Amino acid sequence: MIGYLEGTLLKKDDDSILLLANQVGYEVLLPAIVMESLNTKEIGEKISLYVYFHQTERQPKPVLIGFNLEIEKDFFKHFISVEAIGPLKAVKALDSPISDIARAIENRDVSRLKMLKGIGARMAQKIIATLEGKMDRFVLTKKNETGALLEDFASQVLEVLVSQLGHKPLEAKQLVTSAMGRNSSISTAEDLFDEIYRGERT
Numbered sequence: 001m002i003g004y005l006e007g008t009l010l011k012k013d014d015d016s017i018l019l020l021a022n023q024v025g026y027e028v029l030l031p032a033i034v035m036e037s038l039n040t041k042e043i044g045e046k047i048s049l050y051v052y053f054h055q056t057e058r059q060p061k062p063v064l065i066g067f068n069l070e071i072e073k074d075f076f077k078h079f080i081s082v083e084a085i086g087p088l089k090a091v092k093a094l095d096s097p098i099s100d101i102a103r104a105i106e107n108r109d110v111s112r113l114k115m116l117k118g119i120g121a122r123m124a125q126k127i128i129a130t131l132e133g134k135m136d137r138f139v140l141t142k143k144n145e146t147g148a149l150l151e152d153f154a155s156q157v158l159e160v161l162v163s164q165l166g167h168k169p170l171e172a173k174q175l176v177t178s179a180m181g182r183n184s185s186i187s188t189a190e191d192l193f194d195e196i197y198r199g200e201r202t
Contacts, residue, residue: 003050003051003053004051005019005021005026005049005051005064005066006046006049007046007048008020008044008047009043009047010025011043012038012043015029015030015032015091015092016028016029017030017035017038017066019049019066027064028051028065028066029063029065029066029088029091030091031067031072031076031092031093032094033072033094033095033096033097033098034049034067037068049066049067050068050073051064051066051067051073052066052067052076054087063087065091074138075098075101075138076090078131078138079093079094079131081130081131082123082131085123085126092117093117094116096116098138099139101113102135102138102139103135103139105127105132105135106135106136106139108132136173137155139177153189154192156189157189157192161175161196175196175199176192178196178199179195179196179199180192180195183195
């Protein structure tokens, strides 16, 4: 099974690319959030993707779906666990940052989820019912200047808040989520701590 590909970009279409790896051309579907990150890539450049491999009896033709980072692939696997959301539907729906979608799920924000391509009110409610309470690590992701997702610094701050400063896990998650919501430019643990305590003083 293919889980990762590294090679040369041969072709770009609206929702897929052709990637040459080890003298084999792989057609890889990309969600909009991933395709957007390749806008600056030129034909002939080297790229790497984490790959979700999909093949079933009903879908005998193998489908490869690509992601920049493993956490995006992990989110995708959660997303397709929702009844009636298959991989191809999920590829079209993921047109917003995964942190925004995860936050909407945890906040039970049906109207926000309905903004995703192909997702109606009933499907949004199914997504919430299936995934609510499982999205914490995805809510805490954000992008840096290069478009890469940052997660580690938020996890480190959570650990310090709970293990060293005595906060309860749920309280710590709320502090971190609120701070990152107030200040979208946070990109280090130090910045995050500053914003948390600035919020507590106001």
